[in-house]
Amino acid sequence: MKLQKATAAAAVALALSLTAVGCGSDGGGDTGADSDGKKITIGIKYDQPGIGLKTPDGNFTGFDVDVATYVARQLGYDPADIVWKEAKSADRETLLQRGDVDFIVASYSINDERKKKVDFAGPYLLAHQDVLVRADDDSITKPSDLNNKKLCSVTGSTSAQNVKTKLAPQAQLQEYGGYSECLTGLENKVIDAMTTDDSILAGYAAQDQFKGKFKLGGFKLSNENYGIGVRKGDTELKNKIDAALEKMVADGSWQKAVEANFGPAGYKNEPPPEIGVVVN
Numbered sequence: 388m389k390l391q392k393a394t395a396a397a398a399v400a401l402a403l404s405l406t407a408v409g410c411g412s413d414g415g416g417d418t419g420a421d422s423d424g425k426k427i428t429i430g431i432k433y434d435q436p437g438i439g440l441k442t443p444d445g446n447f448t449g450f451d452v453d454v455a456t457y458v459a460r461q462l463g464y465d466p467a468d469i470v471w472k473e474a475k476s477a478d479r480e481t482l483l484q485r486g487d488v489d490f491i492v493a494s495y496s497i498n499d500e501r502k503k504k505v506d507f508a509g510p511y512l513l514a515h516q517d518v519l520v521r522a523d524d525d526s527i528t529k530p531s532d533l534n535n536k537k538l539c540s541v542t543g544s545t546s547a548q549n550v551k552t553k554l555a556p557q558a559q560l561q562e563y564g565g566y567s568e569c570l571t572g573l574e575n576k577v578i579d580a581m582t583t584d585d586s587i588l589a590g591y592a593a594q595d596q597f598k599g600k601f602k603l604g605g606f607k608l609s610n611e612n613y614g615i616g617v618r619k620g621d622t623e624l625k626n627k628i629d630a631a632l633e634k635m636v637a638d639g640s641w642q643k644a645v646e647a648n649f650g651p652a653g654y655k656n657e658p659p660p661e662i663g664v665v666v667n
């Protein structure tokens with residue numbers, strides 16, 4: 388199969404240089420070698436520190452990785468049975484529709500448009516859209532300041548959609564393939580601000596190599612209810628994942644994963660969402 392994986396060299400270099408945040412997951416490798424019995428293929432982000440990150444040594448870390456690993460275990464899969472696959476924002480529905488992944492845990496907001504194509508378990512996290520600007524830039528203090536600015540977001544994300552339809556229709560929106568590419572642009576002053584969920588932006592801002600360089604706006608521009616994407620109509624899997632998420636919250640594993648992955652970035656997360664309840 389293989390979806391297009393072309394990424395700007397700079398972004399690859401950046402993604403590789405990102406250091407891991409939080410505790411490591413004991414997730415398996417990326418090769419999908421199916422040697423001993425059943426495997427499960429899970430879509431995650433590869434370039435979002437604190438959420439879903441492939442580290443230079445080939446490990447996978449982040450809150451989504453920990454949630455996915457917990458859910459997989461409840462479904463009967465050991466970490467070694469997990470095959471991780473990159474799920475970029477614009478590719479998520481297609482990956483599920485083509486059966487390239489079993490489920491997706493990739494900062495994937497539940498919304499009506501996506502629900503036409505896929506189903507969602509959860510939600511398991513409530514985040515909010517925000518902006519990241521250079522630390523010395525005081526020209527963006529409220530959302531409307533984004534109009535006429537060069538704003539970066541990612542193709543296929545709710546963040547890009549929100550900018551176009553309501554937040555700052557006059558902004559010069561650049562849509563890149565991944566957030567790490569936006570970050571490179573922000574650092575190099577090719578763009579003025581990048582926008583996506585505060586959970587993701589906090590992870591970038593906390594990276595050692597970026598300390599003191601960027602700041603979050605703190606705008607809470609939207610509610611982003613992270614769900615676990617499954618194939619449309621796969622109610623059995625959705626129900627099993629919902630049960631796993633309930634258990635993850637009840638036994639304290641959710642809180643542990645939050646602290647391990649968001650703690651280093653100082654991200655103030657919302658309390659665990661109620662399963663089946665999307666906050667609009």
Ligand code: GLU
Pocket residue numbers: 476493494495496541543544545546583584611
């Ligand atoms: N949560 C938003 C979305 O699902 C933005 C983050 C992302 O692109 O993964 O579109």
